[in-house]
Amino acid sequence: xxxxxxxxxxxxxxxxxxxxxxxxxxxxxxxxxxxxxxxxxxxxxxxxxxxxxxxxxxxxxxxxxxxxxxxxxxxxxxxxxxxxxxxxxxxxxxxxxxxxxxxxxxxxxxxxxxxxxxxxxxxxxxxxxxxxxxxxxxxxxxxxxxxxxxxxxxxxxxxxxxxxxxxxxxxxxxxxxxxxxxxxxxxxxxxxxxxxxxxxxxxxxxxxxxxxxxxxxxxxxxxxxxxxxxxxxxxxxxxxxxxxxxxxxxxxxxxxxxxxxxxxxxxxxxxxxxxxxxxxxxxxxxxxxxxxxxxxxxxxxxxxxx
Amino acid sequence: xxxxxxxxxxxxxxxxxxxxxxxxxxxxxxxxxxxxxxxxxxxxxxxxxxxxxxxxxxxxxxxxxxxxxxxxxxxxxxxxxxxxxxxxxxxxxxxxxxxxxxxxxxxxxxxxxxxxxxxxxxxxxxxxxxxxxxxxxxxxxxxxxxxxxxxxxxxxxxxxxxxxxxxxxxxxxxxxxxxxxxxxxxxxxxxxxxxxxxxxxxxxxxxxxxxxxxxxxxxxxxxxxxxxxxxxxxxxxxxxxxxxxxxxxxxxxxxxxxxxxxxxxxxxxxxxxxxxxxxxxxxxxxxxxxxxxxxxxxxxxxxxxxxxxxxxxxxxxxxxxxxxxxxxxxxxxxxxxxxxxxxxxxxxxxxxxxxxxxxxxxxxxxxxxxxxxxx
Numbered sequence: 001x002x003x004x005x006x007x008x009x010x011x012x013x014x015x016x017x018x019x020x021x022x023x024x025x026x027x028x029x030x031x032x033x034x035x036x037x038x039x040x041x042x043x044x045x046x047x048x049x050x051x052x053x054x055x056x057x058x059x060x061x062x063x064x065x066x067x068x069x070x071x072x073x074x075x076x077x078x079x080x081x082x083x084x085x086x087x088x089x090x091x092x093x094x095x096x097x098x099x100x101x102x103x104x105x106x107x108x109x110x111x112x113x114x115x116x117x118x119x120x121x122x123x124x125x126x127x128x129x130x131x132x133x134x135x136x137x138x139x140x141x142x143x144x145x146x147x148x149x150x151x152x153x154x155x156x157x158x159x160x161x162x163x164x165x166x167x168x169x170x171x172x173x174x175x176x177x178x179x180x181x182x183x184x185x186x187x188x189x190x191x192x193x194x195x196x197x198x199x200x201x202x203x204x205x206x207x208x209x210x211x212x213x214x215x216x217x218x219x220x221x222x223x224x225x226x227x228x229x230x231x232x233x234x235x236x237x238x239x240x241x242x243x244x245x246x247x248x249x250x251x252x253x254x255x256x257x258x259x260x261x262x263x264x265x266x267x268x269x270x271x272x273x274x275x276x277x278x279x280x281x282x283x284x285x286x287x288x289x290x291x292x293x294x295x296x297x298x299x300x301x302x303x304x305x306x
Numbered sequence: 307x308x309x310x311x312x313x314x315x316x317x318x319x320x321x322x323x324x325x326x327x328x329x330x331x332x333x334x335x336x337x338x339x340x341x342x343x344x345x346x347x348x349x350x351x352x353x354x355x356x357x358x359x360x361x362x363x364x365x366x367x368x369x370x371x372x373x374x375x376x377x378x379x380x381x382x383x384x385x386x387x388x389x390x391x392x393x394x395x396x397x398x399x400x401x402x403x404x405x406x407x408x409x410x411x412x413x414x415x416x417x418x419x420x421x422x423x424x425x426x427x428x429x430x431x432x433x434x435x436x437x438x439x440x441x442x443x444x445x446x447x448x449x450x451x452x453x454x455x456x457x458x459x460x461x462x463x464x465x466x467x468x469x470x471x472x473x474x475x476x477x478x479x480x481x482x483x484x485x486x487x488x489x490x491x492x493x494x495x496x497x498x499x500x501x502x503x504x505x506x507x508x509x510x511x512x513x514x515x516x517x518x519x520x521x522x523x524x525x526x527x528x529x530x531x532x533x534x535x536x537x538x539x540x541x542x543x544x545x546x547x548x549x550x551x552x553x554x555x556x557x558x559x560x561x562x563x564x565x566x567x568x569x570x571x572x573x574x575x576x577x578x579x580x581x582x583x584x585x586x587x588x589x590x591x592x593x594x595x596x597x598x599x600x601x602x603x604x605x606x607x608x609x610x611x612x613x614x615x616x617x618x619x620x621x622x623x624x625x626x627x628x629x630x631x632x633x634x635x636x637x638x639x640x641x642x643x644x645x646x647x648x649x650x651x652x653x654x655x656x657x658x659x660x661x662x663x664x665x666x667x668x669x670x671x672x673x674x675x676x677x678x679x680x681x
Contacts, residue, residue, distance in 0.1 A: 101634025266469035
């Protein structure tokens with residue numbers, strides 16, 4: 001029983017950064033912007049979070065710094081794609097490349113330093129209820145943030161007027177503009193929300209998941225988060241499901257390696273990436289459904305004609 | 307302050323020429339600020355970064371070694387991007403080219419003679435094209451997003467190479483080091499001028515590929531097809547150009563060139579397979595392609611510039627003790643500025659001060675023409 005609970009806990013820990021980053025990107029893409037820089041914003045959040053936590057000794061300040069760093073870094077993308085109407089694919093890629101380089105440079109002095117870890121929630125008595133206590137009341141704070149965030153985004157997108165406006169911009173920026181909606185302003189805010197989420201996801205990596213700084217520690221999670229959004233057909237609750245499936249694959253291959261299954265470890269390590277490809281194929285097979293779900297103006301630059 | 311874009315009636319030839327240079331100048335300025343923040347005299351750092359690494363003949367050879375894979379890969383990618391098809395997995399195709407090409411020297415080391423190198427190069431191209439055909443197939447057959455699949459396959463390729471050199475292909479006499487046997491003499495890409503430096507035939511391949519692809523893009527129907535489908539898929543369909551065929555064509559071409567780069571690097575510069583054979587050439591080549599304005603001849607120049615950022619990064623690391631990650635930062639900044647400056651080709655940029663816009667915002671229309679007159 002204890003082993004099961006522990007495995008479930010590690011799956012939740014592995015799924016949390018994927019979920020947060022993907023939820024952020026979902027809002028960005030719902031507004032019609034494709035930001036391929038998730039990996040870069042995540043790694044910047046990770047190094048920023050680690051650095052702030054390491055220097056101040058407070059993991060909470062670290063987490064806050066991760067969010068701010070992610071949002072500021074995404075601002076770079078926003079200025080380029082929204083104000084200068086650059087190609088979103090290329091700009092997103094360059095955000096990732098710059099993030100990987102910049103984080104490596106900033107983090108040089110952090111390598112090998114002991115980090116600070118965000119403590120798990122521990123409510124006396126309740127947390128010690130067998131099984132349920134640990135699973136529901138004994139996880140790290142970011143886990144709860146991720147669940148709350150998913151619910152909030154779901155409510156925002158589908159139950160509020162602003163959410164409806166955001167979705168309409170994603171489906172047709174020209175119509176939204178004609179209605180007098182400030183397309184660019186909405187998109188700026190959406191992109192920065194996505195950046196803050198990616199930063200938080202990175203902060204989770206360097207303050208909870210493995211409380212230390214390792215170069216390239218995001219290891220493609222930002223890209224998997226992007227795939228999750230497609231997999232989820234731009235629906236928040238499906239992102240939640242997808243993130244936990246991927247968390248399970250990630251943890252599953254680690255456990256398989258630990259148990260010494262007679263398969264080379266490199267093959268097991270490549271499972272999450274292969275699973276991403278397989279899942280993308282499965283979901284995109286139905287062209288009509290994909291067309292219906294994709295925000296119609298996704299990735300297209302928009303220049304208001306005054 | 308607000309930025310407003312005004313569409314030019316036609317693309318500006320002037321800025322089309324100037325934009326890479328403006329971008330480079332802006333990168334230098336941003337780089338100076340970065341060095342100053344790191345507590346280094348920018349002028350001193352720039353001399354070490356950009357001048358010293360190419361002040362001697364043998365160093366120019368090192369530059370050519372670094373530039374060759376960048377140019378080869380970027381030339382292929384430029385065709386993809388022109389067609390609006392996004393292959394970003396060149397790093398994986400590079401690795402698979404290296405693996406396929408190494409089959410002969412690793413598994414059949416007794417096979418020698420003048421045929422070895424051409425066969426290796428051919429196998430390298432086949433390997434790269436094979437690996438690129440996976441995202442192409444998935445895109446055409448299942449309309450799966452090629453950006454994500456081609457990128458995911460990079461991780462898979464890196465792990466596969468890691469397994470090969472630690473497992474079945476490991477040199478039994480290698481004292482447990484994760485590497486294959488040293489390639490035999492006839493499997494090593496010859497140097498161009500052994501007396502002057504290490505540069506090998508890879509650089510020549512890069513130049514030839516650039517010229518050939520340039521000819522194709524500017525003088526042949528295929529190039530026209532690529533450009534039409536890239537700028538207007540609808541027009542391309544009316545002209546009878548098949549989109550799916552184009553996806554395969556661009557992926558196979560860019561994959562083959564990345565594979566050629568991979569085997570050239572392994573057989574020329576390294577001489578054996580190792581767990582890591584590329585300092586991110588496949589990703590840096592994306593920057594090269596854009597800095598070269600997606601033009602094969604521009605890419606040759608851009609490849610040399612980006613190769614210099616690698617050498618400069620190593621130089622400042624040893625001379626000033628700054629992390630060689632500085633190179634990656636330079637490369638990232640350069641791409642940002644290139645993309646930003648490209649906006650100038652299609653748009654005029656107008657800065658609108660808040661003061662000009664009255665609080666109710668309705669006067670924006672009046673304020674803008676006044677700004678025009680003021681010029």
